[in-house]
Amino acid sequence: MADMAIATKPRRGLRFGFLLNLTLLGLLLLMWLVLSVTTDAFMTTNNIVNLLRQASLWAIIAIGQTFVIITGGIDLSVGAVVGLSSTVVALLLKAEVPIWLAVTLTLLLGPVIGCFHAFGILKLGLPPFIMTLATLTAFRGIGLLLTNGATISGFPPEFTGFSRLELLGIPSLFWVVILIAIPSYILLHHSRWGRYIYAVGSNAEAARLSGVHIARTIYLAYILSATLACLAGVLTASRIAIGVATTGEGWELQSIASSVIGGTSLFGAVGSITGPLLGSMLLTTINNGANLLNVNPFWQRIITGFLIIAIVFFDQLRRRKKR
Numbered sequence: 001m002a003d004m005a006i007a008t009k010p011r012r013g014l015r016f017g018f019l020l021n022l023t024l025l026g027l028l029l030l031m032w033l034v035l036s037v038t039t040d041a042f043m044t045t046n047n048i049v050n051l052l053r054q055a056s057l058w059a060i061i062a063i064g065q066t067f068v069i070i071t072g073g074i075d076l077s078v079g080a081v082v083g084l085s086s087t088v089v090a091l092l093l094k095a096e097v098p099i100w101l102a103v104t105l106t107l108l109l110g111p112v113i114g115c116f117h118a119f120g121i122l123k124l125g126l127p128p129f130i131m132t133l134a135t136l137t138a139f140r141g142i143g144l145l146l147t148n149g150a151t152i153s154g155f156p157p158e159f160t161g162f163s164r165l166e167l168l169g170i171p172s173l174f175w176v177v178i179l180i181a182i183p184s185y186i187l188l189h190h191s192r193w194g195r196y197i198y199a200v201g202s203n204a205e206a207a208r209l210s211g212v213h214i215a216r217t218i219y220l221a222y223i224l225s226a227t228l229a230c231l232a233g234v235l236t237a238s239r240i241a242i243g244v245a246t247t248g249e250g251w252e253l254q255s256i257a258s259s260v261i262g263g264t265s266l267f268g269a270v271g272s273i274t275g276p277l278l279g280s281m282l283l284t285t286i287n288n289g290a291n292l293l294n295v296n297p298f299w300q301r302i303i304t305g306f307l308i309i310a311i312v313f314f315d316q317l318r319r320r321k322k323r
Contacts, residue, residue: 059177060176060229061254066262068222070197079254081113086236088243091147110231114223147245189272254280258280262278265315
């Protein structure tokens, strides 16, 4: 009964999202064309591989952030979770814990953190913004406390070598994104839980009356966000070959920006998996192109900020027309 009542919720904004994705793809291709003409280094193999590696890390946390935003929430802690997880996996590896076990134990932090966030929001009545803002500071502090602010290095070559691997010319980190994106797409767009996530973001009370278990849905969204942030932290430690608690500073904003630029509505109930993938690639291209053109890095933040303003503005216009 609940499924029938909310079966059409995931289709809300579908046409808008499709057109936006086409627009973002066209803009991305245009930027690649311009940068390939204006710089000698952009279309080199090394630069494209590095671009894909960085975009992969942002895409992973943006996918998790998208689940949360669609429910009408937000997760400001993902950057700190990246830093904490990179620190934890580094400490475990330095203690000579096997790689597979160190990675598994680190990823298990995700469900714990996600449950803690959902508990604070549902049981303590804290707004998602406040709850995750508090843990942003707390998790960063825990990471610094564990390491006393020091950088941890000396990982096994098998661990650091993974991020440098390529298959069919595509870096391993990007293959991880594909492995994450496919089940995420199925979960969000072709499952009962996906319909519940959209329904909660659209109208939580109506969803509850339709038989949706609100608490379980919100727990799921925050668990996915935290777990993917932990995965990004592990992959970041592998890529840069160090564990440091300050890793991922500002990435919470990058994840939100990637998701919003990709068409996810900050008002909830609208979003997709392909959107944050394109959004993260677009932001990475902006940063990469600005570096190659020797543009002041502060302009990168200005451009990102105005992109968010533009996307949210058009989203508001779309919502007003539906009323």
